[in-house]
Amino acid sequence: MPVIFLETGYHFPALIEYRDRLVNEWRLNLVNAMPKQTLAEHESQFGLLHIVQPTECCNLRKVEPLMRSLEPYSWWFTGLRREQSPTRAGLKKVEDHKLPTGKMLKKVSILADWDWARVEAYANEHGIPKLSLYDLGYTSIGCEPCTKIPEAGADPRSGRWGGKKLECGIHTFSEKAS
Numbered sequence: 001m002p003v004i005f006l007e008t009g010y011h012f013p014a015l016i017e018y019r020d021r022l023v024n025e026w027r028l029n030l031v032n033a034m035p036k037q038t039l040a041e042h043e044s045q046f047g048l049l050h051i052v053q054p055t056e057c058c059n060l061r062k063v064e065p066l067m068r069s070l071e072p073y074s075w076w077f078t079g080l081r082r083e084q085s086p087t088r089a090g091l092k093k094v095e096d097h098k099l100p101t102g103k104m105l106k107k108v109s110i111l112a113d114w115d116w117a118r119v120e121a122y123a124n125e126h127g128i129p130k131l132s133l134y135d136l137g138y139t140s141i142g143c144e145p146c147t148k149i150p151e152a153g154a155d156p157r158s159g160r161w162g163g164k165k166l167e168c169g170i171h172t173f174s175e176k177a178s
């Protein structure tokens with residue numbers, strides 16, 4: 001089963017180490033979804049786009065590469081959970097989605113009704129290693145320049161993009177059909 005990773009070029013080194021550890025230990029079929037431009041080309045053309053236009057940066061380095069990567073498939077499994085954000089509160093476990101090309105696929109969010117305590121309990125029970133950044137206080141982890149530790153008691157995703165937005169667009173680019 002292919003496991004798609006969005007290789008934006010802006011990840012925390014600890015996250016890349018964690019990815020590579022799981023790939024090696026679990027023998028995952030890793031597929032790195034690469035943006036059309038290298039990070040050097042991107043910054044040469046746009047500068048620090050993630051600061052001035054984060055939505056466009058996410059489009060170029062996450063959304064477009066994922067759309068391309070999903071095109072061959074009919075099923076898309078994600079780790080989305082309803083408690084993560086108000087934007088995910090209405091998430092169904094199985095939804096029909098239409099990609100911009102018109103291609104239909106089933107999006108499956110098997111953990112939709114899990115809370116964080118259940119995730120942690122499952123990981124402990126099954127010996128699944130935790131990304132070290134959680135121990136530092138991060139509660140939702142994306143690209144390093146757009147991820148901060150949230151205030152105590154705040155929305156877990158409020159540390160993303162300085163609280164200016166809650167979604168990068170990879171879960172909103174496709175049209176939900178059911």
Ligand code: SF4
Nearest residue numbers: 050054057058143146
């Ligand atoms: S999370 Fe930030 S750095 Fe990563 S693609 Fe989006 S705007 Fe760019």
